[in-house]
Structure formats: C-alpha cells, structure tokens
Amino acid sequence: MSTTAAPPNASPPARNAHTAEPTGATAALRRFAATPTAGPAVALLVAGLFFTLQSDRFLSGGNLALVIQQVMVVGTLALGQTLIILTAGIDLSCGAIMAFGGIVMAKLAADGTLPPLVAIAAGIGVCTLFGAANGALVTFVRLPPFIVTLGMLNIAFALTHIYSDEQTVTDLPGALTWLGETFPMGRTDISYGSVLTIALFLFFAYVLGQTAWGKHVYALGNSPEVARLTGIRTTRLRLAVFTVAGFIYGIAALLLVSRTGVGDPKAGQTDNLDSITAVVLGGTSLFGGRGLVLGTLLGALIVGVFRNGLQLMGVGSIYQTLITGGLVIIAVTVDQISRRRTR
Amino acid sequence: MTTSTSTPVLQARGLVKRYGHVTALDGADFDLYAGEVLAVIGDNGAGKSSLIKALTGALQPDEGTLHLDGNPVRFHGPLDARRHGIETVYQDLAVAASLDIASNMFLGREVRRRGPLGSVFRMLDKKRMREESAAHMADLKIGLRSLTQSVETLSGGQRQGVAVARAVAWARHVVVMDEPTAALGVKESGQVLDLIRRVRDRGLPVVLISHNMPHVFEIADRIHVQRLGRRVAQISPRDYGMSDVVSIMTGAREADPVPE
Amino acid sequence: MSIFRTRTTLSRSAATAAAAALLVAGLAACGEGAQGSGGDGEVKVGLITKTDTNPFFVKMAQGAKQAAKANGAELSTAAGKFDGDNEGQVTAIENMVAAGVDGILITPNDSKAIVPAIKAARAKGVLVIALDSPTEPRDGTDALFATDNFKAGELIGAYAKARMKGKQARIATLDLAPGVAVGKLRHDGFLKGYGIKAGDKSIVCSQDTQGDQSKGQAAMENCLQKAPDINVVYTINEPAALGAYTALKAKGRAKDTLIVSVDGGCTGVKSVKAGKIAATSQQYPLKMAADGVKAVVEHAEDDKKVSGYHDTGVTLVTDHPAAGSGAAKDSKYGLDNCWG
Numbered sequence A: 001m002s003t004t005a006a007p008p009n010a011s012p013p014a015r016n017a018h019t020a021e022p023t024g025a026t027a028a029l030r031r032f033a034a035t036p037t038a039g040p041a042v043a044l045l046v047a048g049l050f051f052t053l054q055s056d057r058f059l060s061g062g063n064l065a066l067v068i069q070q071v072m073v074v075g076t077l078a079l080g081q082t083l084i085i086l087t088a089g090i091d092l093s094c095g096a097i098m099a100f101g102g103i104v105m106a107k108l109a110a111d112g113t114l115p116p117l118v119a120i121a122a123g124i125g126v127c128t129l130f131g132a133a134n135g136a137l138v139t140f141v142r143l144p145p146f147i148v149t150l151g152m153l154n155i156a157f158a159l160t161h162i163y164s165d166e167q168t169v170t171d172l173p174g175a176l177t178w179l180g181e182t183f184p185m186g187r188t189d190i191s192y193g194s195v196l197t198i199a200l201f202l203f204f205a206y207v208l209g210q211t212a213w214g215k216h217v218y219a220l221g222n223s224p225e226v227a228r229l230t231g232i233r234t235t236r237l238r239l240a241v242f243t244v245a246g247f248i249y250g251i252a253a254l255l256l257v258s259r260t261g262v263g264d265p266k267a268g269q270t271d272n273l274d275s276i277t278a279v280v281l282g283g284t285s286l287f288g289g290r291g292l293v294l295g296t297l298l299g300a301l302i303v304g305v306f307r308n309g310l311q312l313m314g315v316g317s318i319y320q321t322l323i324t325g326g327l328v329i330i331a332v333t334v335d336q337i338s339r340r341r342t343r
Numbered sequence B: 001m002t003t004s005t006s007t008p009v010l011q012a013r014g015l016v017k018r019y020g021h022v023t024a025l026d027g028a029d030f031d032l033y034a035g036e037v038l039a040v041i042g043d044n045g046a047g048k049s050s051l052i053k054a055l056t057g058a059l060q061p062d063e064g065t066l067h068l069d070g071n072p073v074r075f076h077g078p079l080d081a082r083r084h085g086i087e088t089v090y091q092d093l094a095v096a097a098s099l100d101i102a103s104n105m106f107l108g109r110e111v112r113r114r115g116p117l118g119s120v121f122r123m124l125d126k127k128r129m130r131e132e133s134a135a136h137m138a139d140l141k142i143g144l145r146s147l148t149q150s151v152e153t154l155s156g157g158q159r160q161g162v163a164v165a166r167a168v169a170w171a172r173h174v175v176v177m178d179e180p181t182a183a184l185g186v187k188e189s190g191q192v193l194d195l196i197r198r199v200r201d202r203g204l205p206v207v208l209i210s211h212n213m214p215h216v217f218e219i220a221d222r223i224h225v226q227r228l229g230r231r232v233a234q235i236s237p238r239d240y241g242m243s244d245v246v247s248i249m250t251g252a253r254e255a256d257p258v259p260e
Numbered sequence C: 001m002s003i004f005r006t007r008t009t010l011s012r013s014a015a016t017a018a019a020a021a022l023l024v025a026g027l028a029a030c031g032e033g034a035q036g037s038g039g040d041g042e043v044k045v046g047l048i049t050k051t052d053t054n055p056f057f058v059k060m061a062q063g064a065k066q067a068a069k070a071n072g073a074e075l076s077t078a079a080g081k082f083d084g085d086n087e088g089q090v091t092a093i094e095n096m097v098a099a100g101v102d103g104i105l106i107t108p109n110d111s112k113a114i115v116p117a118i119k120a121a122r123a124k125g126v127l128v129i130a131l132d133s134p135t136e137p138r139d140g141t142d143a144l145f146a147t148d149n150f151k152a153g154e155l156i157g158a159y160a161k162a163r164m165k166g167k168q169a170r171i172a173t174l175d176l177a178p179g180v181a182v183g184k185l186r187h188d189g190f191l192k193g194y195g196i197k198a199g200d201k202s203i204v205c206s207q208d209t210q211g212d213q214s215k216g217q218a219a220m221e222n223c224l225q226k227a228p229d230i231n232v233v234y235t236i237n238e239p240a241a242l243g244a245y246t247a248l249k250a251k252g253r254a255k256d257t258l259i260v261s262v263d264g265g266c267t268g269v270k271s272v273k274a275g276k277i278a279a280t281s282q283q284y285p286l287k288m289a290a291d292g293v294k295a296v297v298e299h300a301e302d303d304k305k306v307s308g309y310h311d312t313g314v315t316l317v318t319d320h321p322a323a324g325s326g327a328a329k330d331s332k333y334g335l336d337n338c339w340g
Helices: A024-033 A036-055 A061-085 A095-109 A116-139 A144-164 A174-180 A192-210 A212-222 A222-231 A233-259 A271-281 A293-313 A317-342 B048-055 B078-083 B099-104 B128-138 B156-170 B184-199 B213-219 B242-250 C004-035 C055-070 C087-101 C115-123 C149-164 C179-195 C211-227 C236-249 C265-274 C285-302 C331-337
Strands: A181-185 A188-191 B010-019 B023-031 B037-042 B063-068 B072-075 B086-089 B174-178 B207-208 B222-227 B229-234 C045-050 C073-079 C103-106 C127-129 C143-146 C171-175 C203-208 C232-235 C258-263 C281-282 C308-311 C313-317
Touching: A024 A036, A036 A293, A036 A317, A061 A095, A061 A188, A061 A212, A061 A233, A061 A271, A061 A293, A061 C087, A095 A116, A095 A144, A095 A174, A095 A233, A095 A271, A116 A174, A116 A233, A144 A317, A174 A192, A188 A192, A192 A212, A192 A233, A192 A293, A212 A222, A212 A233, A212 C308, A222 A233, A233 A293, A233 C087, A271 A293, A271 A317, A271 C149, A293 B207, A293 C087, A317 C073, B010 B048, B023 B048, B023 B063, B037 B048, B037 B184, B037 B213, B037 B242, B048 B174, B078 B086, B086 B156, B099 B128, B099 C055, B156 B174, B156 B184, B156 C236, B184 B207, B222 B242, B222 C313, B229 B242, C004 C179, C004 C236, C045 C055, C045 C285, C055 C073, C055 C285, C073 C087, C073 C285, C087 C103, C087 C115, C103 C115, C103 C285, C115 C265, C115 C281, C127 C285, C143 C232, C143 C285, C149 C179, C149 C232, C149 C258, C149 C281, C149 C313, C171 C179, C171 C211, C171 C236, C203 C211, C211 C236, C232 C236, C236 C258, C236 C265, C265 C281, C265 C313, C285 C331, C313 C331
Parallel strands: B023 B229, B037 B207, B037 B222, B086 B174, B174 B207, C045 C073, C045 C103, C103 C127, C127 C143, C143 C308, C171 C203, C171 C232, C232 C258, C258 C281
Antiparallel strands: A181 A188, B010 B023, B010 B063, B063 B072, B222 B229, C281 C313
C-alpha cells in the first residue's frame, strides 16, 4: 500500500500495511501476547509450576481432571456471565437462576411426574426464561442490569426455597447424574460434564470470534450508540445475550445436579460473585467490549488450581479466598493500566 | 456555482419538525449537488443537527419532502437512509474501539464465507474483509500498519480515517460528516480535511457540519447557513469573508437573495 | 504489528506473571507454616467445617490443631463458603482425598447432599467422621461426634419450667430455619423439657432467625407486637438470644422475661453472667474435633475403627439455678470451657 500522500496515517510510515500480518509460530505467540488472555494463561502456568514443585500429587492426570471437574459449574456460569459482561452488563442472578433450574429438574425427575429428559429440558427452559426476563427488563424497561439481576437474584432464590420446600432432593434418575460420571482416558478418569463444559467454551469462542453475532456483541459492549448507528439491532441483540446466558445457566444447573448427585436448594449462593471473579481473572473488562471466553475458562481454572493446590499443601481454605482476592485486584489493575496505555 | 441548473443529489423542501412547543425545523430547504463539499453552519439551536438527522433518517420530519437524485424518498430510520446510499460519520460515535479496523469497516455488514461454512456455521470471511478494507484504505491513501490492530490503539486522526473510509466504502450517493475535526489537533485536522477532498474528488458529494470557520473556508465549495430552523443563505466562500458569514449566521446581516 | 505495541502487551503479561509469582512466593511462606513439621509417613487428617468464619468452627479447628500436634498428625482444613454450601464441601472432600488424607472430619452443610461425596471418599479407604451434626442417613459417615441437640434443648426447657414456678407461660421460640435438623432437635427438646407439645397454646410466637443477631432482634420485635406479654423466650443460639434481649430491653421487658439459649460461646456465657440470658446449654466443639483427630490417628496407626454416635456432652450453664431444673454449672465454669 502506498503511503506517499501521507495523511491521515500518522507517523511512523506504514510498512506493507495489512500484508505485514505476521505468520509462523513466534508470530502466533506474539499475537497471543496481545490478547487479554495472555496474562491469565501465564498466571495459570506459573501457579501450576509452583504447585508441581510443592506437591508431588499435583501434576497427575487424575488431579488435573479433578480440578476441571470442580470448576465446571462456576466455569459454565462464568461463560454466560462473560457474554453479559462483554455487553457492559452484569448478572448477579446467575447462581440463583441455576439453583432454581437445578431444583426444578431434580424435583420433576425424582417425583417421577416427568421422564428424566423432559425434566432436564424443563429445568433448562426455566433458566432460559429467567435469562429472557432479565433481558426484557434491561432492554424494554431500560433498567440497569445490576438492579434487574439483583431483583431476579432474590426472586429466583425465594422461588427455589418455596418450590423445594427447603428439602434437598435425593435419589435422582441416572439421566440427571450421568454428566457426573467418568470415562477412562488413558489412566485418567474424565467426567462427561468436563467434556461438555469445554465443548461449550469452544463453541462460544467460535461464535464470538468467527461470526457476525459475536462481533456485534463486542460492538454493543464498546458503545451501544455506535452499534445502533452502524445498523445493529441492539435491543434484539441484548435480549438475545441475556437469553442465551440463561440457557447456559440451565446447562450449569444440570452440571451442578450431576456433580453433587442431588437437587440442592441452597446451592449457588456465592456463584454470582465467583463467576464474575472468573471472568475478571480471565482478562475480560467489566466495562464491556473486551475479553475472550477462553480467558474466562482460564480464570475459572486459576481459582480451581489454587484451591486444589493449596489443599494439597495443607493450607486452609481461607487462604484461598485471600489469594483469589489478591488475584482479582491484580487482574483489574492490569486491565486498567493497559486501557490507560492505549488511550 | 453553475451546478444549480443540474438536479441536486439530495434535496429537501419545507422540512418542519416540532417538539411540543419547540420548533426545531421551520420549513427548511436543502440542496446538495454532485461532486461538491457543502458545509452546513449555524449557531447552536439553529436546527443544524435536526436538519442532518432528517437527511440521514435519524428523525422523521412532520412536514416537507426529500428527493434523492430527483426521486421522492422517505427514510424510516438510519438503516433506511444507508440502504439508499447515504452514509454518516457521527461525531465521537464513529467506531467500536476494541474491534479491529476490518471488523469496523464491515460492522453490521459482515461478509460470510462461501459454502456451508458460511451458510450453516455462519463463519465470517475475515480474509476477504481484510483485503477489501485494505483496498478501500489504499484508495483513500490512508496508511495503517495492520488491519488487525484494534481501533483503540490508533490516534484520533487515524480513527476518523477509519470512520470516513467506512462511510465512503458504502456510500453510493452522499457522505455526511458531523464535526469530523472537532476532537482533533491541528495536524490531524489537516489530514482529515485532505481526506474529505479526496472523497469529493472520487465524485461523492460530502455534507460537512462544522463549527470551525477556517476549516469550512478551507474545504467547502458552498456554505449552507442555517438559522432559526431554516436555510437563510447559500453562499460561496469565495464571495464572502469569514466575518460576513458569521454575521449572516447570527442574523446581524442579510445574505444576498438565495438563488433558487 | 508495531514493535511498540508488542512491547506493551508483552510487558503486560510479564507484569501479570511477575505479580502471580510474587503471590505464589508469599504462599510458599504460608505453606511452610501450615505444614509445620509435617513430613511423610505422618497421619493426615482433614477438617471440613460449615464456614470459616463462625467462632464455633474456629474453636473446632483449634481443637483439631492441638490434637493433631499432640498426636503427631498433619492437619489440613477447609470450609464451605457460606452456611449451606454443599458444593464447596464436596470440592474440599475431593481435594483432601487427592491429598491423601487418612481421615476426614466434617460438619455437613447439607446432611443429605453431602452423602454421595462422602461415600466416594470412604470407598477409597478414608475414615469419615461427622462432627456436630449427622448426615442423613446417619450411617453415611463411619461415626458421629456431636452434642445431643435434643438434650441441649431439653435442659433449658426444664430449667425454664422450673424458673416459672407454675406461672402461666407465654412463650416465643426464635428458631433457626425450616428443614435444618439441629434447629428442630433443639426446639423439640425445649418443648419436651418444658413439658408441652408442639402447638401448645402457651407458644404465642415462632420465628426463624438463621441464628443471626439482627434477625433475632427483628423476630423478637415482631413477636412483641403480636403478643406483648411474652415472658419466656427460647432461642436457637446466643446471637439470636442477644438480639431478643435488645428488643426486649427497648420495650422495658428485659427484666421480667426469661431468655434461654443453646451453644455456650464465650460471648453467650458472658451474657449469662451479665444476666441478659438466664441459662444456656453449653456444647464443646473443641472436644468434638480433638476426639475426631484422635480417632483418625488410631484408625491409621492401630487400625481401630470408630463407629456410631459419640456424645461430646452438654452442660446447663446458669447463675440462677432453679430447684428441679437438674444439674447446672455457673458462668465461671462456662467461661473456662467456652468457645469463640
């Protein structure tokens, strides 16, 4: 591309413009370093290395599979949360919606009123409806997501306790607990739920990165006004994001039920903040428009690795909370500094 | 100007827009001819932005008519105006900061891959969008190092360049620019003015809304003066001085009769 | 991509990595501390409490730590994130099994929901003992070391009855929460001790408090609106009792109302001494944990396996003993043995 006529390209002169897309492994590494996911990836590696040195039990297939299994519920919630945060929203109701969806599918299936698969669909459907309700209030009534989801948190929480009558539901049919079962891969037992979680993340990484819908989600998060003026139907898009997030919470509900083997009305009470923690640790900006879902997976894994590694070292869980707090502040600081630099 | 004999590309007659008791447009007229840069100036509250919104579909006038290439049109929204080939570069609202240049160029008009990858998996054809963006940027002689870098890493002038390139790439009839130099420094403003000249030289008429008189006088072929909700003058910057234009704008003096 | 840009982003990840490394280095220090003299071949015991923050569980952890030291065992602790957090406890069990513990002591947040995870741990040869509250079914764990909560309620019920000396009682019960076994056992025990049945007309008000002081206060305020002549208040624990006291005092009813409670925390016993609470049933979390650690060590070293229910004892603490209320200790004894 010629630059002879200078403006409005600023200094320095362009070399080969777009054809300068780097290729090869080092270039791929460089491109990766430019993404907000680089920080969490490095942090996860450092943490992994540290725990490997500290405990000979850490670096085994079985233990790592365990960590993935332990983060799948919050990780999946955090996936939905990421979509919403990318649009510069926030969802405080995700854990409560999941708990309600979980108790609905567990109770319907345990009562024998519905075939297990229909009960699962009903639970996921309830979560999707909650997501859609959040979205409708945010878009049509123009309420801030913080307030809407704060209200919905209480509504879903109360409905969970009313519907469950405070009773934990046990003796669930196999269809609800199947995702908690494992299959051997080499000498490691992997749970089906872990596979589903990772598949979900890959799917949404594709949707956000490779489709127009994904680009529009980022544009909406950058500036709803810009998005609207470029012809994106922002109302419909925002509604869709909240609804899809609700659906993902439904999947999380199934994962939760399968993991614990029961329908638990008290589940998920801190999962809203835990999911936001995973999103932030994953390098996604709370201001919207910046971040990657794979970062969120890494963020969730960082929390899981610290929890597991510290337990292997014999450090009490309160220190894990302490460290998670420190990591969140570091992550947000890094986000702020990098944003300031690009301004 | 001699263009007054040909058909205007975009023409408005008697536009009226009222908000309750406030009359934003009070029978405003507008004419834009092929191959010109038309500056629209006016004091705050003169109905400048209402006029532009009416021309770009962001506002539906209560009365009045619009003609595009001599044919009557009605815009039901910004999208509708864009479908008719009118592109707007909005002040401060031009680009999505975290997306890269190619994504911004094609935002809302993405191109999907051919075959099932595109139709079933909805996969974007990023390569093609990058190549086409590069071609557009080259056309306008906007040099950028990488089309994959996010727009927020660009300078203000470069960002405006991306916004203008996008508008030019999609505009078939008119490019409207709302205060394109307001947030820029001297050097960057000069770059954007050069860019506007190049757009005009490619045959696209440009409507420029600006408060900056030196810029207006530097680049405009004609000046549309808006006052109290109507057009009070259409003048050539060659016939008037800056202080005369300001006097007309503020109502301190009358312009010579509008050639109509 | 410009050199400049690459440098900023690389330095960004470098900064993150450096920060993570720092944090981890800090951890190494705690790690050493927590492991203490821990080495290979020692018996490893895991303690999982309901939360990290309740003084009851802090005392429990303290008892476990002392016992571990005395028995040459290595202790690691974990807790749910909130009262009722089952998944957090499941994760803790999994991680402890992965860490190779010989036994786990747990106060279940959900008596039913925790059972599958405990079953998996026991299948791997880990001895699991429930502390303070049982699982459902009770044989979900190898053994249960706990206060007899029904008896704790019975003691203060009988005491209240003796103090009333046949006067017509107007009773308020400030309970825990629906569906929680501990709350129901204490409540039912109180009724039995007082010699009345559920639904007796002397019970004029029943409210849930979640064992929280401010909720206890609000509950008492509401009860006084409903029945201003309440003269006996049963409370699920001492924070709820202190909340009730505050509400009664505001109405000028603190002097002529009898508050009884359960727990024996230090704040609670001080309130007994100060006359705010008439009597409390003291339980011994330190003993639960210490006995639990001992049992795990014996199991690992001598292959002795505990089973069934072990009562860790409960004592009525009051400075105003009443005739016919049974054996009681004064607040001095209570303070010597209190927790929190």
